[in-house]
Amino acid sequence: MSYQWFPATQKNNFTTIHVLYNCSSIILKLKSPPNSLKIEYKDVAGSTLVEYERNEKTVEDIFFNVLIDDLKLLVKNQKSCLLSLVVKSNNYFDVDEGYNESRLDPVISRIIDCLAASLREREQKLKIYLVVLETVDIRQAATILNLLDLSALKFIEIAFGHREGSVEISGILEVIQEWTNGRKNLELHFWLYDLSAENLDVIEKILLRSTSFYRIEVYYKSCGTNLKNYFKLPFQELNQSVFKNITFMFKVEDPESTVQEPPIENKESFLVLENPLIMKNVLEYLECFEIQRLLKTSYGIRDCVDQLKPCPRISKYSISLESDRSVQTTITLNSGRYKKVRYEKYRDWDGNCGVHCGKKYMEGENLWAVVGNDFNLVMKNQNDRIEELVLDFSFPHSFRENSRRPSLEYREISELTLEFLSVLELPFTSREPLKVKKLIIGSVEQRDVIRVLPYLCNLEILDIRYPYKKVIEKLLEVDELSMLSQWKNANELIVNTIQISTPIQEMGIVHSARVDILIPSISSDEIFYLKTVSALDDGLTTTFPS
Template sequence: MPFFYDHVNTLEKHHPSGIVFSFNDEETDGETWHWHYGDSTEYRCKYVEGSAGASTVVTLHGRECLVEDYFISVVCEDVEAFVRNQKKEMYYIKLEAWKPYRDQKVLETIINRMCRCLENSLQSRTEKLKVQNLSLPVLKISQAISAVNLLDRDFLSMVTVDLPFEDQVFTAEDLIPLMERQGWRRLGLTIQLHKFSPQVLEEVRKFINCTSKQLNLIIIKYQYIDEECYKLIEEATFCKVDLILTGEIVFGVNDFRDQLQEITMRKRLKLKLSDNTISINIFEVPLIMRSIASHLGCPQIQSLRKVSRGIRQCVDYVEPDPHILSYYIWLGNSLRVRIDSMMNRPIWAHYKGSLEQDAVQIEKDFDLNTRHQKSCMDELYIEMFKGIWKLLEEDHWVRSMIFIRLKHALMSRTSPLKVRKLTLITHWQCLLMEILPYLDAEYLESISIQRIRGIDEECTIDLDEIIKTEQWVKAKELCMKTLTARTSIQDMNILNFETIDISMETMSPGDITYCRKASCFEWEF
């Protein structure tokens, strides 16, 4: 029986936005993530010798439990349960092979079993699963192809194939079947391997030439690279190299070279320059930059802006979407920010100046990072800690300095910021009113307002202004169980919500009657 799946709440069972299972030959870490929550749910399975042979210690919610079964058997049952019962679209499924490991043969057996378990669970579904990003360690490319062919190809946007061992290589012929059933949507492909060699580059060339109509980009991640590859990549004509980072090369596969040639010819005619004197930086051509930037996340876009003045002007002209998933701001003794992006690992920023300096910089960074965000973010999360709460409670000017600056950044956009969930850890209505009214009401589904951690006294909140906003009226989920609402529940305008979790200061008989009539309530005293 699945352990992790059976011990998480119903929402996480049927509607997780992402699941991750990272394993080696002795243990596994699992995680479910849902955009409604700021935190994920994690568990760990570790192999131990039990009285009946191989057993597994499972750690979940800080508690340990001994399961009389081999650890990967426990994990496979959970993977199958999550995949088989998933009801909604997902951002990602990640199965990851860890390093270091003790026994390669054992890990190879585990990888085979995980691939087979994923394939079996996908086959058992009545409808194809909608997943944007699939990551899978394999011994053979055909294992990834089998899994991908069981997914909804019109929804899938990125496949990551991990070749975890040093002796693993791939050929274009291995990869081409991955693209054969691709429909109207172009697919991105990431390959993780041990070494990038000239032969790898040649296989990438063959693959791109055969699949350029179905392929969006191909990313090669590596631990080592032959020095001669850098020159070969610079001279490559079969694609454009979007980005070269330490351990990662991105090959763009859009049809752009004819367009670039036409632009170059126009510039030559206009400037009356010969072929020998013209010099054009393709990163300063808006058409090319638009193609490049569409595959980049927030950190790469900001890095491009720092290369030169011309490139910065070009980036600002094309206004690329940074594809930010979540934006977290923590206001404590030190101020911190984290940005989660669809295309990158989380970005962290720590601010160590004075409060006034940090407030200015946080607003500038927020404006710069989100100014051209067009896609809908999963969450905007702002948490105030006890230390700064005491300071802000005494000084309204300091309080306004932080939140009003964020409001100005939101107001300066050409269109409201699209966010599915707003989480604010504070009990001041005035601070909420600096943020909530400036989000796109058509996209905001969930509002979460919670008390500041570490405050012992009871915290209450007034809602008389918040409940008048369009965002409140159109939201579907409200969570406010750690704060006590002063406003009468009948005045709170909450019948539009589908899910409500709140605490009330008082409840009159009329309030109770009102709650009984509202289908959204499951209430208790």
């Protein structure tokens, strides 16, 4: 159906295939860098409305049957290794509203049956790096996993978080045994409604193969067993939203974490790359991720690369403070490739604290300092202008009232944000101003923006957003911001989700081509002022709170 709309060069070379379902629609998300595609299949009185970009078409069939026609072609024709395959509910795991098992089970079963049939028809097993499956039962999940090339698979998530009661998971053990055979650095997640005694026994059996994993996570809503007395291996307990979480982390040696000196027989080839003239030509074709790996090849190559200071060719850098214990960053390159990195505080059974990031455990380290240091390492040689810098201080996990961890007050959130920006200010001050086209910053405090804005240049768009899901009675002042050259020189100013308290005459907005702001009210003097400012003309949009 919509498969015919895809560009010919992308039809067999997607990097992600995500199928997000609910009772009345399915969203198909595809990525083929630098492009992202989204197709929605909506139930309209028994027919299906298919929407893709500006295209739409009505098909006289059930919505999940229409999706299946496209999914068959996608899976059958995919040639390259997928970064991720996701089949799950379009609800967050902490939201059960709209999840109706009796209505959804036929939808899920049709999608899984189609996926399994398409995988069987392939000449070679499909290689996938990450798989997320939210199915009716463990048999369906095991069927899909058995049809994949497990040699490429690094991450499996199996979810039954919306299904009330206990879903038996012992059927996954054979798959896990084959998957872990002789392999290292794997990650496994389970989302369960009830953590039953039977499922605890399955998890304990999986833990016997712990040398293959660096991380195993189990999310659950209820459990009648004292877990600290049940498991022999140490674990962390976290609480996210309505789910409880136990995490087993294993200190697996990461071959990329340190510089690896080459074997004697490869010394000559490595010495060639230590020549700055040769290395300079090589670096012309590399981006951030390859450069970081190159730095760990040998000390001689690292010295050579450090001397040449190659630009990592970053397009977007995003930092999201999720709670006082976790941060997620996303780095997107000019080529469209991207990497997400999660940093988390941890405390082991001996009371030792530190930061966990990927396969690394940094004992005694401060969370903010680790994130700031990594930002500096990645961005220190970025001389080209990046398209977008995103600083999101929303702390979504800290505002959740139904979490077992106490919800933080706004005062505490504000102090944590200021602490983080004090750390981030150090890499900014140690380099030339960072060239940024668009800054998106989520904060209601003028001081937070002032901590960042002076260290940027070539800024065209400044977008200040209200970051919180919880309502905070706070107005944004911009009297000091308006004095900064970055504010004055921005072509576009967007502050349309936070009310600005500063009078319009003092906002310094006359230099911008487009201004979109939210203000609590407007006086006759301000209206007269705007009429006399010819530079803005039709480029000003003012919004009033409803």
